[in-house]
Amino acid sequence: MNKPFDFTRWSLRISLFSLLAAGFAVFCLRFSIIDFQPALLGIAGTTLAGLLAIVFGLIGTLRAIKAKETNIASTLAGPALGFLVVMPVLMAIMAGAGAPRIHDITTDLAHPPEFVAIKALRAPAHNSLDQPEPENLSTLQKEGYPDLAPLLIPRPSDQVFEQAVALVKKRGWEVAAVSAESGRIEATDTTRIMGFKDDVVIRIQAAGNKTQVDMRSASRVGKSDLGMNAKRIRLFLADLGK
Template sequence: MKKPFEFTRWSLRISLFALLMAGLAVSGLRLSIIDFQPALIGLAGTTLAGLLAIVLGLIGTLRAIKAKETRIASTLAGSTLGFLVVAPVLMTLMAGAGTPRIHDISTDLAHPPEFVAIKALRTPAHNSLDRLEPENLAALQKSGYPDLAPLLIPRPFDQVFEQAVVLVKKHGWEIAAASAANGRIEATDTTRIMGFKDDVVIRVQAVENKTQVDMRSASRIGKGDLGMNAKRIRQFLADLEKLLVETLSDPRSSNSQIRGITYE
């Protein structure tokens, strides 16, 4: 048995094992078979196994090249699969590198928008919404995300609220409540792969002849969020501003009389 292909075989076996581990961790968490921490341990094991598969695969490839084997392309199977398994985890970690270890982000640190309907959907096992931990939460957010601020739009309240609801639905978030009378929208965003649930509350209020939009996004589990809540707020407010500009420039658009309508 030739050594280059022995390394290749082990690389492929380990990468397939890593893929299986990843599938079990993700599906187990999404189906509530396992908790958050065991799922993360499973992903950590998946990452280590994937990295080992990459290393063994590369060793096999280099030895095949040195031995002038004709089947060099086949030696890349394990390392390629290992990379595909590891890449999403590493990319997520790299994107969240340097972000503060907090999970509750708001555009208004003095008076954050309050969750009302969402509270009934959270359990004692979930993160608290009292914003008391860590004690320096506001300072950490200011340091990590100094750009986050309310969106002030020169548009009528009705139009802004209506388009905010439209945008929440467009993002695929599950609406828990939307009350124009209270100027509040509450919804839950479920991440695509791991199925993590992050809760969102959007506060819309008239300020003189403009409309101010504040937003708060909080993870149900985990001490940190790798920057995902801040990213969600930035993206939503940018999309809302763009949507309102497009709506205003469309002569076919008209403001709906949405005040007083409540979705529960």
């Protein structure tokens, strides 16, 4: 007689594999062992494996309940580990749902703040800073983030500049350039888990009796930023304007 398929055991095996594989992909990406595209493919694969582990585990749990087994909790180990793999990816997708497929966001579409020092830190394989694509980038940003606009602050420009520099450092961004003369701050924000680098330039200039602050945030890799650059700009300007 053939032994029935052990869904619980395979759920645990698959979930352990997916968890280790996802961790390995993240490790290799953060230490530049592999490029972001193979890493994302790996994470996509481990996410599917995590989903399979959850399905297998739940089937095993239902079978255990039907058989009136006493140790039901042990059947949930696989689904729990699979959940740990799947949830971060699903949360990122949900957070970026509806975001336009662009990766270079600015408060001034006509004359965006220009990167100077950051250019030397970006490789040819990184996204271009010349905003050549998509051709309708401005339209997509206006439709996706109609609220993004220059910030006017009723404080002297030198004071706002110092506050902006302090805020950049407080956020833990890696400062690439600080020029009080030109009112420009350049920095890089690295995401905690995946280690993706997004470059930021802040332009501060007097505007009558107020100070105008423009900001630009651009991802080094990827066609879409899942809304992260716009979110970064909103949060930074909100804190600076307090």
